Amino acid sequence: MNETHDRQSRDRAPAASALPTPAAAASSRQPGTATLERGASARSRRGSAAARAGDAPSGAIAGDVTQARVMRSEWTKLRSLRSTQWTMGLAVLLLIGLALPLCVSASENWTVADVQAGSQDPVYQSLAGLLLAQVAVGVLGVLTMTGEYATGMIRATLGLVPRRLPVLWAKAAVLAGVTFVAMLVASLVSFLIGQAILGSHDVGVSLSSDGAARAILGAAFYLTAIALLGLTLGALIRHTAGAVTALLGAVLGLPLIFSMFGERLESAQRYLPALLGNAISSTSPARLTDLVSPGRAFVMLCLYIAVLGAASAYVLTRRDV
Amino acid sequence: MIEARGLTKRYGGKVAVDNLSFTVRPGVVTGFLGPNGAGKSTTMRMILGLDRPTRGTVLVDGRRYRDLASPARHVGALLESRAIHTGRSAQDHLLALAHTHGIPRRRVDEVIDLVGLRDVARKRAGGFSLGMGQRLGIASAMLGDPGTLVLDEPVNGLDPEGVRWIRDLLRGLAAEGRTILLSSHLMSEMAMTATNLIVVGRGRLIQETSVEEFVRGASGNRVHVRSPQAGELAELAAREGATVTYSAALAGASSAAAASTFEGAPGSEADAIEVAGLPSERIGELARAYGIALYELTPRLASLEEAFMDITRDAVEFNTAAPATSEGTR
Structure with a gap:
């Protein structure tokens, strides 16, 4: 029964061509009996469905759902929203825009000895715009998820991908890819502009200097991690305001609260996302003494994403939408 | 499917x-x-x-x-x-x-x-x-x-x-x-x-x-009957548990006149009644058994809306009047 129905639906031409205009459909049908008769004739045709398969115009218009297809769908969603362009543009602007005054200020106050001793970090100085850029990419991450809940789009999305998890992975992959590429370019530009300013007072470093390239990659990675944290918080909380509050609280609020406890929480404070971000985008040995190593910061950030990602996956597959 | x-x-x-x-x-x-x-x-x-x-x-x-x-x-x-x-x-x-x-x-x-x-x-x-x-x-x-x-x-x-x-x-x-x-x-x-x-x-x-x-x-269904002995038929139908009303508009008379006709002996003119709660088949059989002439016997179906209101009335009342007890059904 089901098999024949399947065959019949594959056999059928798509509805658009079967019903060219609403007016034509209207004129050809009487209420009541007409539909019954047509329904009956459609059913009676089933027996010969296999025989007619030869002259079918094409196979089914819809293929199976695959991870690659869901990723393409999510890419279309991300690129077709103005909020993506706004938040990403803002992130780039903040990252580069903040490097200018920071490096101008440093170039007037720093001495060559400071930099050589490692008590000042010209690399981080040119990347510190990430402190504001992280808010923009974090909000983008949140919106990727909560935008669907706020508008009801999530029902269309999960209706088409009922296994649900491919949607989460696709959203994460697309968001991470776009954020990393954009932030890597912005970090590089920020670094080059910053070092040009610092270099005019001989307190700049070159791209080939120790740790510089790693710090640039690290900044881009950290911002990508914040976007993903936003995405997972969006999946868990499902409301834009709530998820943004949670994200900002964790990234900006927690370091301040931890520091108010003084030495007690000093050793724990370095594992907060914000300070891991500081660690992964810095090169100064003096600064690094208070922080974890860049390698450990990378692992810790991955761990945050993995834990929150697993929680999101658990919640997404179990909750009603 | x-x-x-x-x-x-x-x-x-x-x-x-x-x-x-x-x-x-x-x-x-x-x-x-x-x-x-x-x-x-x-x-x-x-x-x-x-x-x-x-x-x-x-x-x-x-x-x-x-x-x-x-x-x-x-x-x-x-x-x-x-x-x-x-x-x-x-x-x-x-x-x-x-x-x-x-x-x-x-x-x-x-x-x-x-x-x-x-x-x-x-x-x-x-x-x-x-x-x-x-x-x-x-x-x-x-x-x-x-x-x-x-x-x-x-x-x-x-x-x-x-x-x-x-x-x-x-x-x-x-x-x-x-x-x-x-x-x-x-x-x-x-x-x-x-x-x-x-x-x-x-x-x-x-x-x-x-x-x-x-x-x-649906219970809103009625049978429209026209007969010279409508009053007699109405009594027979009522005895079988049906609800009978005069369709004044069709009889072309005022309600008072219709009522008096109902009570009195059937006139020579055909009177129209609406019978609810009895199928048209049973009314026809009654008429034959008692030798009553029928001019018209028409089942009138309720609209879907009437049928729906009739059948879901309990559900609606239950929901609006006593929301607390609906939890008690489990």
């Missing part, structure tokens, strides 16, 4: 859908009727795997919705709230949905033309009217050329032309052998579009039947 077996959904202590079983067959439009809060939308969400049933199963083409490799090929859905991101254009919205199943761009163009949104396809959906939003929703549902359509209040917000368009579209799609489940609170619309009916109240199945049967079974 949709088959629900013992479908139950509980939210905390409240039962939204209670042991619901029904089958939606291909080839006809099946109407899903029930008062507000009867569990129609919840049932539709369970069909689509959006809500997880507390108990029971619902199968689409013999499989659970979550197990379908290509859901869009089997089911297209339009849910009560718009499932459209307001910041995206209609075209991008459809394209994003189409990509999940590898549906080609030309199919997106086809469904845009099918629902008549070509002129606004590149505009943001946030600016759409309710009717345009419904059309976009229907375009989304049609993307995968599905064998089954599940539509929650599809004519909501449509102008008369749009309502007619939906009706014709759905009847046409059913005639192609598709399965169509349609919920609506507009009874007249249901009467014109649906052939079969699933009637629910308080989450329970009240009737699974055809529109015709449903109306025939």
